Amino acid sequence: RLEVDRLVAKQLLCWLPQLEHDGERESREKNWSPFKLGGALFAEYSLEPRLVLAINEETGVGTPLLPLSSSPAATAWVRKLGPVSGGTPAVHVPDEGVFIALAHTKLFKKKKSSRTATQRMVYKHFWYTFEDAPPFRVIGTSTPFSLPTQRAQVPSIQFATGLQRTLNGSELIVSYGEMDCHATLASFSLAQALASAHGRANARLAPPLLRVLALVLETGDAAARRLKRLMPLLRAIAAGPDVAGGEEPSSGPRHQLTVALAADCEAGSSGLGAALQREVASLPARLACLCCSWGAVAQRRADEANDVWAARVAKEVRCEVAPSDTSGDGVLRGGAHGALPTKQLKKMEKARAAARHALLQELSAALSGVESLGTARRSRVCVILCTGAVEPPPLCACASATRLRSEPTESPRAAAAAVLRHGGYQALLAAAAAAEAAPLSPLEAACTVRLAHPQTVLVSASPSSAVNESNAELMTLLRLSDILLAHSPEQQRQLAPLGGLVWSKRQPTTRFLEALQQRALHRTRQRVPSIGSDRACRRLFSAY
Structure with missing residues (x-):
């Protein structure tokens, strides 16, 4: 079979x-x-x-x-x-x-x-x-x-x-x-x-459907400014693959967009999380957090019930602020409804809801009678959450075979790398700058994705100031990138010799979307990564 x-x-x-x-x-x-x-x-x-x-x-x-197309x-x-x-x-x-x-x-x-x-x-x-x-x-x-x-x-x-x-x-x-x-x-x-x-008027090549990760590694005001600059591109991606072809944004399946933040993602903790969530609230996007940690859920809160703590633990271990929409709207609109009859979709969603409820009940039972998550209890949480997970929880090293055991991941760097490695993204959109407290540098993030998925299209937003050509790590990242985002005509001319496609914010966002889709298709047909990028990334990780 x-x-x-x-x-x-x-x-x-x-x-x-x-x-x-x-x-x-x-x-x-x-x-x-x-x-x-x-x-x-x-x-x-x-x-x-x-x-x-x-x-x-x-x-x-x-x-x-991959990529799929519509x-x-x-x-x-x-x-x-x-x-x-x-x-x-x-x-x-x-x-x-x-x-x-x-x-x-x-x-x-x-x-x-x-x-x-x-x-x-x-x-x-x-x-x-x-x-x-x-x-x-x-x-x-x-x-x-x-x-x-x-x-x-x-x-x-x-x-x-x-x-x-x-x-x-x-x-x-x-x-x-x-x-x-x-x-x-x-x-x-x-x-x-x-x-x-x-012969039909709308008979033209199917645009590809992409899993796109927008990575914001800055924190504070820098993160807010970065997100504001990226919003026009994120809206174009979220509008759907066919927006460049003149179709209505909601006429078919959409790209799946994830926005991952290195900042404190808990709304209200510093004001930054709430502001960023408001920015992406209008997008059918999933919001992920790279600063997730066991410490955030290690202690039961005062008078916190088992099921409430279990839901909080599951959310933190998965590094999710807002999960992907599974109700038929947002990223699922058009795609899922075009693939299955509504009755069958409702049946599947009901089964999913029952599975989620059963998982939270099992997790709640595992937390019963304890006030903190020690090593043994964290291992038990990982065993529960790794079973049947769509994507492995970043704070867990899920067992790859039945004879092995899923264990918690304590390193923020390892957790952030897991978000990038297991997402199966066809495109990574990230800035060439990061906060000192970020779990990964922009180059490390790009190489983590590229080594796990050689066909991933790398899109790098250059610094707002002139590119410092003496910065070896920055220049390596820019040379690895398939598409470079320039902030000014001067910077556009400076980036042109690096080999990637240079896009300026003065150009229509539809041009960017077309370029992103074409690069994704090119890499699919190429089937192998460029030797230069592979060597550069392997040299980087050999130092650790």
């Missing part, structure tokens, strides 16, 4: 909640569409949002090809008709640089006189094309249609499972079943099929 790599799949739950581990769900997996390119086997898992898996033919494990053409049918599913294996058309295949959707008739599925439901098929290079983004889709039939009327169930190009290359042969009883063949003109998929 085929299975999705669980380590990567957990990072995609905001867009594809059906990837959540569920025995019942796994038993009914279907409509995976396999195809080959250059001798390698791939499988289409989802059309919208777009997910293709690279299949290991020996183990049967499929590794998601097709405006497919999204239009999802909004109008509901979820779309795979159908035939794709056929390569190398002279066009595309694959072509048939997918299907179910059109439900609103007839009150009947309750049977076959009488209420009609299958429709449509052509779609996608790029012949990873991550195989969808290019366009045709209008849904019924397949030819020799029956008196078009049956409600038609299901295409086979697609073959003829020897002369001009036609496509489709094999399909009708009413689950009759096998049928039909031929279509390849040129007409391609034209129908590419």
Whole structure:
């Protein structure tokens, strides 16, 4: 059987909640569409949002090809008709640089006189094309249609499972079943099929969906100023991948944005946390804290109940100020609803809520009768929180095998590195400056992400003053970066020779978003990090 790599799949739950581990769900997996390119086997898992898996033919494990993408053409049918599913294996058309295949959707008739599925439901098929290079983004889709039939009327169930190009290359042969009883063949003109998929006004390349981390390593007023400068870019990222293409910001799946702070994140403690939270409150973003520590929750507060302390401990150990939105709004809007029916989403959210409640109850029981968290109790907390975690809690070193034991992490540096290492981010947006108390320097943060995920796009905001070329660490960071953010025309000219794409705040934010998405796609196809960046980062960490 085929299975999705669980380590990567957990990072995609905001867009594809059906990837959540569920025995019942796994038993009914279907409509995976396999195809080959250059001798390698791939499988289409989802059309919208777009997910293709690279299949290991020996183990049967499929590794998601990132970044995911969202097709405006497919999204239009999802909004109008509901979820779309795979159908035939794709056929390569190398002279066009595309694959072509048939997918299907179910059109439900609103007839009150009947309750049977076959009488209420009609299958429709449509052509779609996608790029012949990873991550195989969808290019366009045709209008849904019924397949030819020799029956008196078009049956409600038609299901295409086979697609073959003829020897002369001009036609496509489709094999399909009708009413689950009759096998049928039909031929279509390849040129007409391609034209129908590419002819729609909104048929254009699917923009990639990115997990973006905005890292603010300054504290105090410097952090507030940095966040204010970054806000236009954060709003562009949060508006959605298609904002540059003219679509409405909420028309499809969005990027998943996380804002991580090195400042004191507890609102009201210094005024800084509250101000920063107000700045990002308008964004569908997750707010993470790099200054999380066991010390903040080591003691039970006066008259604090077990469940209240348990919730506080869970929040601190996960280094979260505000968790990702799982209600269907914010980062999940469009993506999750386009992937699954609302009824199924509600069922999954109910199961998640029950799991969260059970976890807090177990954690509450572990804290019963104690007033402080000693080493043994912290280990017990880590064992509980590491089990089934979407992302390993930064304050825990989660066991990688059943024979090992999850243990607490006491080092702020190790906790901050865990936030960066386990996030699976495709883009890191950070300043080239940091407070002295920051757990990591900007270069250490960039290298931590780059070594864990070589395809991550590094975006560095240069200092507000002139770049000090004698600062070796700063110059190394700027040379590692894929995109450099300049504060002035003079600085733009100074950064140009460093090799990265230089973006000025005077340029439209849509240009920045387009550049970010293109760099992410380039790194996906490159598949390997640049030798220079790898060596620079390894030299840095060899000193520790």
